[in-house]
Amino acid sequence: MKRAISLAPWFFTLIWSSGFAVSKFAFPSGDPLYFLAIRLILAALILFSITLATHAPIKLSRQDLLSSLAIGICLHGLYLAGVWYAIHQGAPAGLSSVITSLQPVLVSIFAVSLLNETLSRKQTVGLVLGFIGVILVVLPKLSQSSGFTATSLGLLILALLGSTAATLLQKKIGHSIPLLIGTTYQFAISGVALLLISIIIGKTHLHFTPSGAFAMFWAVVVTSIMAILLLLWLLNNGSAAKVSSLFYLVPPLAVVQTFILFGEKVNAQEIIGIAMTALGVALVLRD
DSSP states (O other), X not given: OHHHHHHHHHHHHHHHHHHHHHHHHHGGGBOHHHHHHHHHHHHHHHHHHHHHHTTOXXXXXXXXXXXHHHHHIIXXXXXXXXXXXXXXXXXXXXXXXXXXXXXXXXXXXXXXXXXOOOOOHHHHHHHHHHHHHHXXXXXXXXXXXXXXXXXXXXXXXXXXXXXXXXXXXXXXXXXXXXXXXXXXXXXXXXXXXXXXXXXHHTOOOBOOOHHHHHHHHIIIXXXXXXXXXXXXXXXXXXXXXXHHXXXXXXXXXXXXXXXXXXXXXXXXXXXXXXXXXXXXXXXXXXX
16 A cells, blocks of 8 residues: 555656657647537546445535635636647647656745745745746747747646636635545536637638547546546645646656657657756755
């Protein structure tokens, strides 16, 4: 059991980072927002079934329901939609993870004023290193004739702000929400919202290829359901802190995965930037 507890945070980080790579498998099958909508709705149905099967609470107070909806829109709507659409526009999946990995850094900054938390000297150094690292990664890409344009950068910043807002909301108003049913509502409202947007803009193409079917399975079962259940297990076993401390490994893992699967290459400057970002986030989280 002790070995399982020690390995679980690493497994969680590995499957979480795989979400960036698996998104690229989905795009030949259909429009990204529509694909995401179907993914979230399927995940909501499966998670609701698990909630019923485990006899977990299924009722939420009006306040917890509204909190779940707000958190869901920010996390699964803005964050996922921003990342997937940016990658669909041509942004490298591995390097996209570097930008969104600054979420703990932004949370620490905003928590000073919103949650009355304080920043240590070590955390301040981490903030500076993290931002410098992202600049080293992003600027060369913006000067190249690739999909990493100002538009895709804007989408990734929107995703970063969405995940940051979701985390702050969770800390501020979401602590009393039962995890399983709360996440079910988050999946459902985000899926319905993205489905409506897809219908309104006329982007509802979905034609499954073998890689697309794999992407849907992985996105629903692994990065949605398994990740949530593993997080619940970690919380019950007191290992949640290890998950946070390993968060800074997401960008390097995502870069390695996309290099192996899609040949996305990084140069020396970008490697330095990724390392600085990882170190910066590690300093913020480990203080």
